[in-house]
Amino acid sequence: MLPLLAAQESRAREVLPTEVLAWVLDGSGDGAFEGAWRSLRLRPHVLRDVTSVDVALDLLGTPLGSPILVGPTAFHDRLHPAAESATAAGARAAGSLMVWSMRASRPFEGTGWWQVYVLRNRQATLEHCLRARDAGASALVLTGDTPYLGTARRGPLDDLDQAPDATLDDIGWLAAETGLPVLVKGVLRRDDALDCLRAGAAGLVVSNHGGRQLSRTVPTAEALPEVVDAVEGRVPVLVDGGIRSGLDVLCALALGASAVLVGKPVMWALASDGAAGVEACLRGLSDDLAFVMGLAGCCSLADVDRSLLA
Numbered sequence: 001m002l003p004l005l006a007a008q009e010s011r012a013r014e015v016l017p018t019e020v021l022a023w024v025l026d027g028s029g030d031g032a033f034e035g036a037w038r039s040l041r042l043r044p045h046v047l048r049d050v051t052s053v054d055v056a057l058d059l060l061g062t063p064l065g066s067p068i069l070v071g072p073t074a075f076h077d078r079l080h081p082a083a084e085s086a087t088a089a090g091a092r093a094a095g096s097l098m099v100w101s102m103r104a105s106r107p108f109e110g111t112g113w114w115q116v117y118v119l120r121n122r123q124a125t126l127e128h129c130l131r132a133r134d135a136g137a138s139a140l141v142l143t144g145d146t147p148y149l150g151t152a153r154r155g156p157l158d159d160l161d162q163a164p165d166a167t168l169d170d171i172g173w174l175a176a177e178t179g180l181p182v183l184v185k186g187v188l189r190r191d192d193a194l195d196c197l198r199a200g201a202a203g204l205v206v207s208n209h210g211g212r213q214l215s216r217t218v219p220t221a222e223a224l225p226e227v228v229d230a231v232e233g234r235v236p237v238l239v240d241g242g243i244r245s246g247l248d249v250l251c252a253l254a255l256g257a258s259a260v261l262v263g264k265p266v267m268w269a270l271a272s273d274g275a276a277g278v279e280a281c282l283r284g285l286s287d288d289l290a291f292v293m294g295l296a297g298c299c300s301l302a303d304v305d306r307s308l309l310a
């Protein structure tokens with residue numbers, strides 16, 4: 001883990017109440033998800049001019065300073081009084097993009113994407129998305145692994161009535177009703193990746209919800225290549241789960257991810273130092289990515305491919 005992230009996490013552990021800590025840590029288990037990234041081995045290039053390393057990209061029409069996004073996580077008011085407003089400010093200052101959780105403690109503001117759970121009440125689901133769209137959200141991230149809350153989660157969180165009857169048809173429905181691109185979050189398999197594309201997904205997020213939904217899921221570092229290979233470059237594939245350093249990001253990009261999302265590190269950063277903490281976390285990861293890309297002989301994201309991995 002990047003030392004800055006470790007410092008932010010330990011500071012957050014000092015300041016957060018026990019029940020909030022337990023909520024954040026639910027499902028994160030034995031470190032297997034982080035370990036899966038760390039077990040990958042790199043094959044760097046030699047003698048490439050890496051005087052200038054550029055980590056910028058364009059993702060679904062949005063220019064971004066780096067491929068490190070803020071993943072959707074709920075209830076930021078539990079972490080900091082300025083809640084999602086502070087997270088968004090930190091992300092903006094770092095040139096990143098924030099995916100707002102549908103369970104955010106503040107209404108969507110500024111720029112970014114909106115994460116949606118399909119609720120039993122489809123009209124209410126749509127109204128959430130239209131409000132976010134009208135406030136500036138430029139894409140939807142439909143979380144597909146949450147027909148109901150997972151066993152790892154405890155506490156007074158069941159305030160939204162999520163739909164166990166959500167299907168692939170909800171992808172096209174949301175895209176048509178909102179006019180926004182819809183990415184599907186929670187994909188871990190080739191067949192599901194192809195089904196989502198056929199149903200109109202504009203992108204996929206390989207995710208196991210940090211272990212908070214079904215337990216014993218495959219680490220995302222292991223699921224990512226299967227999904228990337230199925231998609232064959234037709235839409236961007238993003239990934240989250242246990243990404244804690246520039247090396248982890250580099251490995252994800254080498255396996256074919258267009259970008260990564262970080263969840264818990266941003267929550268720790270917010271709790272430890274508000275917007276400034278979030279900015280430092282995201283900048284720290286981006287700078288670390290540029291540093292290790294240079295060491296691997298890569299000047300731009302286009303230079304990063306699977307040949308970098310053993």
Ligand SMILES: Cc1cc2nc3c(=O)[nH]c(=O)nc-3n(C[C@H](O)[C@H](O)[C@H](O)COP(=O)(O)O)c2cc1C
Pocket residue numbers: 023024025071072073074101102103115143185207208209210212240241242243261262263264265
């Ligand atoms: C406290 C907490 C709340 C979360 N809330 C949401 C949510 O509202 N919507 C969602 O799609 N994922 C949610 N997630 C899952 C994250 O988006 C992400 O998939 C997961 O945390 C793995 O990334 P990480 O290892 O960087 O934390 C949440 C995760 C945590 C830890």
